[in-house]
Each structure stands twice: as C-alpha cells, then as structure tokens.
Amino acid sequence: MLRCIFTFTLLFYSVGIYAQERPKILITYFSQSGNTQQMAEAVARGANSVDSVEVLLLAIEEVKVEDLLQAKGIILGSPVYNGNPAPPVLEFINSWPFEGRPLKDKIGAAFSTGGGISIGEEGVMLSILKSMLIHGLLVMGGEEVEAAFGASAITDEGPFQMDSLDPIFLKKAENLGKRVANRVLSFQ
Numbered sequence: 001m002l003r004c005i006f007t008f009t010l011l012f013y014s015v016g017i018y019a020q021e022r023p024k025i026l027i028t029y030f031s032q033s034g035n036t037q038q039m040a041e042a043v044a045r046g047a048n049s050v051d052s053v054e055v056l057l058l059a060i061e062e063v064k065v066e067d068l069l070q071a072k073g074i075i076l077g078s079p080v081y082n083g084n085p086a087p088p089v090l091e092f093i094n095s096w097p098f099e100g101r102p103l104k105d106k107i108g109a110a111f112s113t114g115g116g117i118s119i120g121e122e123g124v125m126l127s128i129l130k131s132m133l134i135h136g137l138l139v140m141g142g143e144e145v146e147a148a149f150g151a152s153a154i155t156d157e158g159p160f161q162m163d164s165l166d167p168i169f170l171k172k173a174e175n176l177g178k179r180v181a182n183r184v185l186s187f188q
C-alpha cells in the first residue's frame with residue numbers, strides 16, 4: 001500500500017513537472033486561401049520535432065491574450081497584401097498587450113507567402129519583425145541564409161503555381177519552427 005502511494009505520488013509529480021517545464025511556442029497566421037496555413041503547419045511540424053516544447057498552432061482569430069503571454073516563442077505568418085502584411089495581421093499585432101511590455105524577451109520569428117517573386121514576402125516578414133522589436137521580442141530568422149528574415153513561399157508565379165506549396169518553401173518553414181524551438185529551450 002505504502003509503495004503504491006509512493007509510486008502514485010512520484011508519477012503525479014513527474015507528470016506535473018514535465019507539463020510545467022515544457023515551454024510553449026505559439027505559431028499563428030492569417031490565411032484566406034490556405035497557403036500561409038500550409039506554411040504554418042510546416043513551421044509547427046518543425047517545432048514539434050523538438051522534444052520538450054509544447055506547440056500551439058492557431059489562426060490569429062483564435063489567439064487569446066493568455067496564449068501570447070504564456071508563449072516563450074511567437075512565430076507569426078501573413079500573406080502579402082499590396083506589399084504589406086494583410087490588414088487582419090496588423091490589427092492582430094495592434095491588439096497585443098503593450099503596457100509594461102509583457103511580451104519582452106520572448107523569441108519572435110516570421111513567415112510569409114506571396115503570389116509573385118520579389119513583390120513583398122521579405123518586406124512582410126521585416127514588417128512583422130519590426131513590430132515584434134517594438135514589443136521587445138528577441139527576433140530571429142530561419143536556418144538557411146535563403147531564409148534570413150524568416151521562411152517565405154511564392155504561391156502563384158512560374159513553376160510555383162500548385163495546390164500544395166513547393167517542398168523547398170515547406171522545408172524552410174519546418175527548419176524555422178525547429179530553430180525557434182531549439183532556441184526557446186536553450187534560453188530556459
């Protein structure tokens with residue numbers, strides 16, 4: 001009986017500690033026609049490949065303030081709309097709590113999708129990173145030099161006009177998620 005209680009207590013505490021210690025990574029996106037969502041899912045796959053982190057994948061409209069506050073890493077994605085992040089993404093960022101800068105020192109990263117080559121993806125990621133810097137996040141880019149500002153994908157020009165995004169873009173997104181997850185762990 002005593003042994004049973006001991007085992008149960010040990011199990012209870014180990015589960016508690018494990019749950020408590022897994023830092024959360026929030027991956028969030030706006031997507032009207034599914035491209036940015038595909039990138040977000042790839043980012044989440046990459047983050048999930050790292051043990052000991054908890055990954056939350058949510059469309060921006062599903063994100064609650066507590067999700068932002070609890071996350072140790074925030075990875076935000078947007079399509080390019082006329083060279084800028086999509087307006088709902090800007091509204092989302094404008095809704096982040098600012099008083100006391102509660103998002104300070106979290107890790108931040110960005111991803112984007114755009115219809116054409118060199119008509120906005122990079123600018124959108126930099127715009128997201130700039131806002132993250134205002135909030136005090138520690139921002140980072142992707143794994144590859146070709147993803148220096150984050151992971152981006154072309155969705156509607158030349159060879160990149162397919163239902164599913166080209167694997168080269170999805171790989172960069174996965175690597176971004178993995179990189180952020182590893183950094184979050186090393187900053188614990």
Ligand SMILES: Cc1cc2nc3c(=O)[nH]c(=O)nc-3n(C[C@H](O)[C@H](O)[C@H](O)COP(=O)(O)O)c2cc1C
Nearest residue numbers: 031032033034035036079080082083113114115116
């Ligand atoms: C209103 C609007 C404006 C857009 N402007 C641009 C643009 O300036 N540059 C670009 O590369 N793609 C532009 N696009 C294309 C989208 O960025 C692209 O299709 C993106 O992958 C859509 O993402 P989603 O499928 O997640 O909604 C625009 C699309 C819309 C609807």
